[in-house]
Amino acid sequence: MSRIAQCACGACTITVAGEPQQHNVCHCTNCKRRTGSAFGISTYFLRADVVDMKGETGVYAFHHKVWNQDQERHFCARCGTTLFWYMSSRPTLVGIAGGCFDEGSLGEPAFSANDSQRTVWVTLPSHWRAT
Secondary structure (H helix, E strand, C coil): EEEECCCCCCCCCCEEEECCCEEEECCCCHHHHHHCCCCCEEEECCCCCCHHHHEEEEEEEEEECCCCCHHHHHHHHECCCEEEECCCCCCCEEEEHHHECCCCCCCCCCCCCCHHHCCCCCCCCCCCCCC
């Protein structure tokens, strides 16, 4: 099965085959700032599962001091949507913004990452695993 994630304006896409290695919501400050929201939906696929990329992306690269890892975020050069990213701590994976896939194509996230940093008014299903 292949899935396509696209930015808000549709100029940039990333197509992946196979199933996600991880699909979760994340409440860390890094994801909150990346999305400008209360959490990020992070979906990780094997880099080898990327079958196509289209459009011009800008790159914001930095070293995350707390996690001691390098991150590289790719965002649409036209609309600014962060579409995908790489982290040195997960060299075989590509992270893709879950909200950029068609509604329902990924199913329900499996867990809540960095749950201790969850915004107090955010409630999640009780059956989700929290880390």
